Amino acid sequence: MALVKLIEYADAGPEVRAVYDDIMKTRNVDWINNFWKAIANDPKTLKRTWESVKEVMTPGALDARTKELIYLAVSVTNNCEYCIVSHMAGARKAGATDAMLAELMAVVGMANETNRLVNGWRVEVDEKLQKAARGG
Secondary structure, X not given: OOOOOOOOHHHOOHHHHHHHHHHHHXXXXXOOOHHHHHHOOOHHHHHHHHHHHHHHHOOOOXXXXXXXXXXXXXXXXXXXXXXXXXXHHHHHHOOOOHHHHHHHHHHHHHHHHHHHHHHHHOOOOOHHHHHHHOOO
16 A cells, blocks of 8 residues: 555646656556556656656667666566566566566576675676776
8 A cells, every 4th residue: 555645637736637648648558557646746756757767768779678677677676566567567568578587587686696795795896897897
């Protein structure tokens, strides 16, 4: 259960409805999910967050599926149930297969394990890796 009232379309003021309308148009859907309904309690946050999501998630150098898979991976790592479900749906809509999702979860698990090992042992970064990361 949300800790704030979810703002339904019918109860929303004009500023919130404008964002809801843009969400539905942009995503080609006929409903607003609970994340947006919750943050609509602060119309400025709703608008700012939607504008940022729209900008970042629009295909560019990375395609929509890749962006959804990255968002899903971060959501798994952050243990955000809502975001996992939302971006799993987004990844599937963008063409991610069961095999891709299984491989993604394996990579997420491995990255989290090795990150913790490196952090726990406080391993110093190699100079050659630093140079390669800079593109040199």
